[in-house]
Amino acid sequence: MCGLVGMVAKSDVAPEIYDALTVLQHRGQDAAGIVTCGGGRFSQRKAEGLVRDVFRQDHMQRLKGPIGIGHVRYPTAGSSGIALAQPFYVNSPYGIALAHNGNLTNSEQLTQEIFQDDLRHLNTDSDSEVLLNIFAHELQTLGKLNPCADDIFTAVEAVHRRCRGGYAVVGLLVNYGVFGFRDPSGIRPLVIGTRQTEAGQEYMIASESVALDVLGFTLLDDVAPGEAIFIDEEGELHRRRCAAHASLRPCIFEHVYFARPDSLMDGISIYKTRMRQGEALAKKIRRLRPELDIDVIIPIPDTSRIAAQSMAFELNIKFREGLMKNRYIGRTFIMPGQNQRKKSVRQKLNPVPLEFSGKNVMLVDDSIVRGTTCRQIIEMAREAGAANVYFASAAPPVRYPNVYGIDMPSASELIAHNRSVEEVCELIGADWLVYQDLDDLVHCSLEGNPHVDGFDCSVFNGEYITGDIDQNYLDRVELLRNDEAQHERRVQLQTDGAVVGLYNDA
Numbered sequence: 001m002c003g004l005v006g007m008v009a010k011s012d013v014a015p016e017i018y019d020a021l022t023v024l025q026h027r028g029q030d031a032a033g034i035v036t037c038g039g040g041r042f043s044q045r046k047a048e049g050l051v052r053d054v055f056r057q058d059h060m061q062r063l064k065g066p067i068g069i070g071h072v073r074y075p076t077a078g079s080s081g082i083a084l085a086q087p088f089y090v091n092s093p094y095g096i097a098l099a100h101n102g103n104l105t106n107s108e109q110l111t112q113e114i115f116q117d118d119l120r121h122l123n124t125d126s127d128s129e130v131l132l133n134i135f136a137h138e139l140q141t142l143g144k145l146n147p148c149a150d151d152i153f154t155a156v157e158a159v160h161r162r163c164r165g166g167y168a169v170v171g172l173l174v175n176y177g178v179f180g181f182r183d184p185s186g187i188r189p190l191v192i193g194t195r196q197t198e199a200g201q202e203y204m205i206a207s208e209s210v211a212l213d214v215l216g217f218t219l220l221d222d223v224a225p226g227e228a229i230f231i232d233e234e235g236e237l238h239r240r241r242c243a244a245h246a247s248l249r250p251c252i253f254e255h256v257y258f259a260r261p262d263s264l265m266d267g268i269s270i271y272k273t274r275m276r277q278g279e280a281l282a283k284k285i286r287r288l289r290p291e292l293d294i295d296v297i298i299p300i301p302d303t304s305r306i307a308a309q310s311m312a313f314e315l316n317i318k319f320r321e322g323l324m325k326n327r328y329i330g331r332t333f334i335m336p337g338q339n340q341r342k343k344s345v346r347q348k349l350n351p352v353p354l355e356f357s358g359k360n361v362m363l364v365d366d367s368i369v370r371g372t373t374c375r376q377i378i379e380m381a382r383e384a385g386a387a388n389v390y391f392a393s394a395a396p397p398v399r400y401p402n403v404y405g406i407d408m409p410s411a412s413e414l415i416a417h418n419r420s421v422e423e424v425c426e427l428i429g430a431d432w433l434v435y436q437d438l439d440d441l442v443h444c445s446l447e448g449n450p451h452v453d454g455f456d457c458s459v460f461n462g463e464y465i466t467g468d469i470d471q472n473y474l475d476r477v478e479l480l481r482n483d484e485a486q487h488e489r490r491v492q493l494q495t496d497g498a499v500v501g502l503y504n505d506a
Contacts, residue, residue, distance in 0.1 A: 028073045070099070181226075289432070367393055374391060394436055
C-alpha cells in the first residue's frame with residue numbers, strides 16, 4: 001500500500017507534490033520520492049524515511065518543472081531499502097518515470113518475459129519496476145517519435161492484458177505529460193481533481209481525495225476500473241477505458257483501515273462508512289450480550305475512533321479516550337518486522353488509569369491482523385486496573401493472506417488463520433471478543449455507493465477476485481514474505497544499495 005500523486009500545473013509543482021505526500025503519509029512511511037520535469041530534463045529526489053526527512057530545502061529548489069509525480073512507499077513484500085524507493089525511471093522510450101501502488105500477482109512470469117522476450121533489464125525485485133518496463137516496452141513497440149494520448153492508451157491496454165493483480169499507477173513522460181491508470185477491478189484507489197488558476201486549468205491525480213482537498217483542487221472523478229488518463233503538457237485531459245472486461249470491486253480494507261476518514265473513494269465516504277461499521281457492531285453486541293455489562297468504550301487510536309464513537313452512541317455507553325497516542329511513532333501495522341512492531345506498541349500508546357480502574361472496558365480496534373497490538377494493549381488495560389477487558393473488531397477475522405498490495409502475506413502470521421473466535425480471544429488475553437460480520441461490513445460500504453459491483457474481501461473470505469490465486473501461489477508467498485524472509489531481504493537490499501551507489505538525486 002503506497003500513496004501516489006501526479007500533477008500538471010502552470011508553475012513548479014514540487015512544493016505542492018511535497019504537501020500532497022505529507023497528507024498521504026499514512027499510506028507509507030518507508031520511503032518517499034518526487035520526480036519533476038522541466039526543459040526536457042528530469043529532476044529527482046528519493047530516499048528512505050518520512051516525507052519531511054527526505055526533502056530538504058536544497059532538494060526542493062532543484063526539483064524544477066510544471067509537471068511531476070510523487071510517491072510514499074509502504075513495503076508490501078516487507079522489503080525496504082534505498083533501491084526500492086520510487087518513482088522508478090527508464091530512459092527508453094522518451095524517458096519515463098513511474099510510481100505504483102499495489103501488487104502484481106504474476107510478477108514472476110512477467111520478469112521472465114521482460115528478460116527473455118522484451119530484452120530489458122530489471123535492477124530490483126520490485127513489481128513496480130516490472131510494471132514500468134512492461135509499459136515502456138509496449139510504448140516502444142509502437143515506434144512513434146512523438147507519442148500522443150492514443151499511444152499511451154494503447155500501451156495501457158497491453159499492460160492490462162499482461163499484468164494481473166491490484167494496481168494504481170501514476171507516471172511521467174519527458175516533454176509530454178502525466179498519465180495514470182487503475183487495474184480492471186479497481187482494487188487500488190485513484191482519483192483526479194482539477195483547479196482553475198489565473199494561468200489556466202491544472203490537474204492532479206492522487207490515491208485519495210483528501211490530497212486534492214488540501215491543495216485546493218476539486219474532485220473531478222475517480223479513475224474508473226481499467227481506465228487510463230493522460231494530461232499533456234498543455235493541460236488537456238484525455239481519458240479512455242483500456243480494459244476489455246472491467247468491474248468496480250475495490251479493496252474493502254481501505255475503508256476499514258488505510259484510507260483517511262475525510263477521503264471519498266468511489267463515491268463512498270470513509271467517515272460515514274466507519275460510522276456505519278460502529279452501528280452494525282453495536283447491534284451485534286446488543287444481540288450477543290444483552291446485559292451490556294460494559295462501563296466504558298475506549299478506541300485504540302486512531303482509525304477505530306469513529307466506529308467506537310458510533311458504537312458508544314448506539315449502545316448509550318460512555319465513550320472515553322483512555323489511550324493516549326505518541327504522535328511521533330508510525331503506524332505499527334505497516335512497520336516491517338515483528339520485533340519492531342512489538343517495540344513500537346508500548347512507545348506509541350499509554351493508558352489513562354482513571355478510565356480503566358475497576359471498570360469493564362470495551363476496547364475497539366479497526367481490525368486484528370497479527371494480534372501484536374491488541375495483546376499488548378489488553379495487558380496495558382489490566383495493568384491500569386480494568387476489571388474486565390472486552391475487545392471489539394470493526395472488521396471480520398483476517399484469516400487469509402492479501403496478494404493485492406497490503407502486507408498480510410503470510411497466513412501463519414495471521415492470528416485468526418485456522419482459529420476460532422474463542423481461540424483468538426484466549427490468545428490475545430481478552431475476557432470477550434466480538435468481530436464484525438462480513439455481510440454487515442460489506443453493507444456498510446455498499447450503502448455509500450450501491451452501484452459498486454462488489455468488494456475485494458479476500459483477507460476475510462479467501463476469495464481472490466482476479467481468479468489467478470491458488471494454494472501453490474500462496475505457499476510461495478508464505479516462503480518469500482514471512483518476517484524472517486523479509487528481514488533477510490531488507491539486509492541484502494540495504495547492503496547492495498550501499499555497494500553500488502544507487503542514488504543520484506536532486
